[in-house]
Amino acid sequence: MAEALLSAMLGELVSIITELGKQELRLVKDVEKSVSNLRKKLEDIQAVLEDAERKQLDDPSVRRWLGKLKDVSYAINDVLDDWSFEILKSQIPNHVEEEEGDHHQKADLISNKMMTKKKVCFPSPSCCFCLNQLKQVGVRREIAHRIKELNETLDEIAKEKNAYSLEKTNNASPKERRETTSFVYEPDIDGRDEDKSLVISKLLSHESSDKGPVIIPIVGMGGLGKTTLAQLVFNHEKIKTHFNERIWVCVSDPFDEVRIAKAIIESFTRSHTNLDTLEALSHRIRESIEGKNFLLVLDDVWSDDREKWEKLIKPLRCGAVESRVLVTTRKTEVANMMGVTSSQTIKPDLLSEDHCWKIIKRLAFDGRNDEELKQQLEGVGKEIAKNCKGLPLIAKTLGGLLFSKETLKEWEDVLSSKLWELQDEQSKTFAPFFLSYNDLSPRQKRCFSYCSVFPKDFKIKRSDLIEMWMSHGYLSGGPQDMEKEGEKCFRILTMRSFFQDFERDVDGSICSCKMHDILHDFSQFLTKNEFSAMKVDMEDTEPLSVEKVRHFTLQTPKLGGAKFPASTFDQNNLHTLFLNCSGSGLDDDDDDYDMLVFLRICRNQKHLRTLYLENCRITNIPEQLGQLIHLRYLNLSGNGSLEELPDEVCDLCNLQTLRIQDCEDLERLPKGMGKLVNLRHLYSFGCHNLKGLPKGIGRLTELRILDRMIIPENNEAYLSLGDLKKLNHLQSHQTVFVIDNCHNLISMGENKERVLVNWKYLPGLHLIFKQWDREICEDEFGMLETLQPYPGLKNLSITSYRGTNLCPEWMVSLVHLKSLSFCECLHVETLPPLGSLPSLEELRVSVCQKVRKIGVEFLGNIKHNSNNVSFPKLKLLGFWSMNNWEEWEDNIETTEHTDDAAGGAIIMPRLDSLEIDCCLTLKSLPEYLKLTPLKKLSIWSSNMLCQSLAQSEKEWLKISHIPNIEIDRSLATRRDGKWNYDELARLGVPRAFVHDGNEEDPS
Template sequence: MGGLGKTTLAQLVFNDVRVKKYFSFRAWAYVSEDFDAVGITKVILQADAGSVDVNDLNLLQLQLENQLKNKKFLLVLDDMWSENYDVRANLCKPFKAGLPGSKIIVTTRNEGVSSMVTTPGAAHSLGNLLRDGCLRIFVQHSLGRTDFVAHQYLSEIGEKIVDRCNGSPLAAKTLGGLLRDKYDPKDWEDVLNSKIWDLDEDKSGIMRALRVSYYYLPSHVKRCFAHCSLLPKGYEFDERQIVLLWMAEGLLQHKTDGMEMEELGRKSFQVLHSRSFFQRSKIDASRFLMHDLIHDLACWASGEICFSMESNWDGNNQGIFSRNLRHFSYLSSRFDGIKRFEGLHEVEHLRTFLALPLSTRKELYVTNNLVFHVIPRLRRLRAVSLCRYWIFELPDNIGELKLLRYLDFSHSAIEVLPQSVSSLYNLQTLIVEHCYRLKKLFPDIGNLVNLRHLKNSHSNLLEEMPLRIGQLTSLRTLAKFAVGKGNCSGLRELRSLALLQEKLTISGLENVNEVEDAKEVQLTGKEKLEALSLKWGDSTTSSDSSEVVEIQTQTRVLEMLKPHYGLKELKVQGYGGTKFPAWLGQSSFDNLVVLRFKNCNQCTSLPSVGHLPSLKNLFIKGMAKVNNVGLEFCGNYCSEPFPSLETLRFKDMQEWEEWISHAGTAGGDQEAAKGFPRLRELSILIVRTYHLLVLCDYNVGSTSKSGR
């Protein structure tokens, strides 16, 4: 039975401190019904070796055998379904290389699997949870407590609800989440007396308790949850990605006091998370996934309008696409040929096409027939994602998909986007992240008046922005603004982008010739920005006089690029001025947590940042002309400099000779000790031309020191 806590119990064992000490190698692999020996082997390998690009099972098993040799290992194979002995035996061949005492934990709902993979007496069948345990889970998720002491008037109703959970921890958890922060007995009685309890269990085995939880979701959240049936079982997803897809599908049109779609999407996501429909990944806390039974519930809720194709589909698509199909997704494989998509172009009303790559795979390949023929025919598409496919170009007629709102070509080999993209007037989200060959966007980008999110980070060859980008006044996300030369969009185009939020990188600042352009940016007014990165490239000056002018210009430009006081992270790279502006160390930047300075090689002194009250991480690299770190670094005569700093790292400061951390006078070391009260890590790496001067890591908060 699902939802009894098999995976949770395995996680407790896997993460136990004593277990971590006992086994030198640990790995967790989600198996699921779609058994993929190559994928499972790669996941196990990556637990220790990082990214693995090989896709041949024999080669992978040789690598894994070498990895496990002479090691005591612990492997967890979570949610195994396959009873095929040969497949399982083939997967387990490399495991024999481990030392005696190595262990494999298998979780399964299939008794046939259990009898095949265990020795006599090694299987542990989980039964229903005892009533008291189920009650504790329910109370914890509904009231945030361990008992009803503070809410006795709810205890009788709560116990009756728990009795209907039949000992299922998942049911108790989801129903508890449904009643979170609800203290009116009427709300609890409504759940207890719901007619949904009287419905028969359907063929998917979805528990009545889960359907009750779904029934009480707000109507717009129900639609969002049903759409999540596109995510395969065990697939880990990002909150922002899901919210943007909900936006593209028009699922966030519910009017709530003028709330923006993104905010409504975040709140809908939080509702599903708080009610245990989504749970955080144990591997990556920034990502989420759904329990298998919750996924079954989403499929039940979506009916025939959503379909997610298995990654090992055999290519026979006859009859699998319903006439009512609106949303389609599939797990990308290494090579996706045309047979996989046969019949799809006949689905007249398809609105969503999502290729969902597993994060463990890098370059993937897809037939050009899909890109140039199948997708352009699907004129009702709202969302298209072909991320991680090694695609070199897009068809010119992609601009005919007039209803398109979401377009994702991240991690592709595209060099130039076609001009026709500028006619996608309904486009809300364009993602071209990690497109390392992308040189330019398309002209007339100003036509995309509905564009809200332009995600172009890590596209390092992108050296200019198209003209009229400043007309995109609806833009909330702009990862990178590259200041180009000549007739490209200048820095002042950023002035009208008043709604920018999250992170912004401004590169190519060496191309700014007029200080007034920097003043026009008005970063102080962009109060939703959390992180700002300012980057200058290599100097192109050829004479002493022009170099002086450039240094003066860069100094004034940085002065004009003062951000708002609520900024949390700032990076300055390649700055060519001789000193930093006074605003940089102002204590009014009381939210600033991270500061990074890189290759500011004309500066003769470090910035005065000791006053910053919330600064936790400070990284300084490549200050070639600094030979003395003096009192100005700590804020001159600040009584307690760097009150919150935890990590301080210096690197590649070739001329550094002396560090005065505090006014010595009569107080000496006693006075100096008042600074850096929370410092935990101090790292100094200085490489000189002919020898290594010093390399040390000093963990201030502990007794350990290391030096090389």
């Protein structure tokens, strides 16, 4: 940790010394010499840090010395940041032209300023310059004095190090390791086949309980693989087809019945709920599950409070008798509290050494082709596997470590490491993780340890994490490469199994992840004197002492909901403030208290780099926010009642990331945003009331990420689409780029300029035209052609388009497109020939009211397609609210998708799921569905189609091969290849239609 701090700081010192030579800063006597001395002392200390960090695990005196070093390192970091700010401020012009309003308004404004100047006597420009210079000299002298004091403190620390016989280590840059991400996808746990079969058999058994759903606990120590076992079962095909509903809720600590109940409802309804009381939520749960056969997984339960458990389980008793609740927990007391018998409890054994080696081997040997070397490594690897203690988490971590070790000697060094011999119990527990941690570079160590700022079980967004790393200067390598360095660091930590539970985008890239509880504990162990967390759920919470804490996480129902002491923020040492507000509801008297807390933060925490206030129900931002001059990362997302940002936000010239997504009431952004010269990431998706982005954003040459562009009605007042060309570094490789109000292009005179076609970093594009307007507008086709994206686009959505033609020439040339969506294209009568798109995997069409027929042209020009295949990779196809859709034409010769097939067309050979919802007039399905490998068909609120299926054997045979069918949200009529004849009878389907000769005749 100290090594990582100093590594980042030395880079900053080099930058400061270089800048001293460029700027007129030598007015402060001997400051350059002081900074150079500081650098030399830090370099001398850095040479022994690796040995010190190793010895501190068993030597408290070395640990205390490192603590002193960390404290002074943070203090030096703060001083250097003050100095850098002075340099930056001197480079920003005092007056930034505000490019808002038409030129007449500008002229009036200039005229008014001139009239004002006639009435007031100002000092001459040269006098102002001199006064400003004198002020700067004063500030810099104060900083120089602080540097001198820190030099003296560092002298004492440097002398003290001699008492510990610390050895110097070679600080040469480590050689590059081979890299791959092929094993990032989490594998099954070796040695758990019997446990998996046992859990599945209990879930599918006919056992019932008069106390509600049968409860099945999985009990075992941390790192045993309980959650992974539950995930394997949850996603097993038999479980998917047996249960109508499957719900996964991560419980963790504390046991919050309201939050869990909300999660259950949202899984059933697929939408968020605004209910706030447990009584109302319980009533909704009863309505949602009554008579249904569900599986509920409650992962990581700690509380054995029977009263809380009863409140949660009571509404679940309305489900079908075959319903199940699967619980994972470390505590036997939890299973006992639930009233579960020992025979019902599953206690996985520790893995054998052989199975641990299999996990290590799969990860460590990934990509290795030298069979002779692999045989040499195997003997050492099996010995290392003995140190896994039977825990798959440790095996995965060691496998990730050994993947980076290329020689037999490096493997033997892992086996003979002194870390296995640690005596301190807590350090000994973390020994396997120390091995992997110590093998990281200082930068990677710092990035991992910073993850302790997130609460346990928190879903960590990859882009958020990288931007927070950047805000603390952990990612060096020059301003052009910080994001790339962050991506590399994230990839390495992922390969080392420090992260898990990955969520991916349509391209397979990781969007978010979590940390295992044990690894989270390990990160907190590494940072116990720098990071602190506090949970607030009582009125009388004591203030936290944050004298040395630099990164602080507060978990609270809302910013002022628990009335925690604002004096908590009176210290001025914090670099990170992470507020995790999990509650709901907003009391009328809370606003003033929230503002008081916010003001205390702004006035006292002058050195904050990261301020995370997502979903804190903030309604106002004080202008004092502009005093946080070192702030690099500001997250205000999800504060739906926030109406505006104060102009003082533009004083945050160090700001790199501004997140304001889903601030639905936000009406304007400050006009002076052109002063945010270091802004690299601006996220505003979900800010529906914004009319445009300030014109000054077009001057932000450092901007990399812009997730949303709003085409304004007034080109003079706001950023225009053409302005994007000025942003040379703009990339959107981590997000979908939204262009809102595309209809305004026609009034902007930009409808002939194709800005996006050369934007190579654009993986996803969402085009939104005029919402709530049902008038036809043929001119929008020209606008659609103007918005031609780069051919490498992978994700495209078009919403509220008012033209009749939805097929510009560029659409069928998107050969890399994987996901496509049309929504509320109210005047379109014919869908484009999408079957020709070779990479399309997901297609969704909704609220296209004029479509009456989907004809063969929809399949594309099959004869010109490769191998006569239409929709060659399509997996998901969905139609919603197509109220006038009557016919799905299939007048085309087809053939089965086999190697010897010839002559006919092959249509949708990979189709897995088909959803049809609220298509009231659709009468039949196409014949070619019989030849698709469909696994799931859902038909909801489509009465004519249901009637046709029930009355015509020919129609029914089109879907009879599908293993999982759901009609009108009812019980699945076919589960795991078995027909539910009673359910079919209820739907009106004659038995003769469904007997296919492979099942026992029910009669």
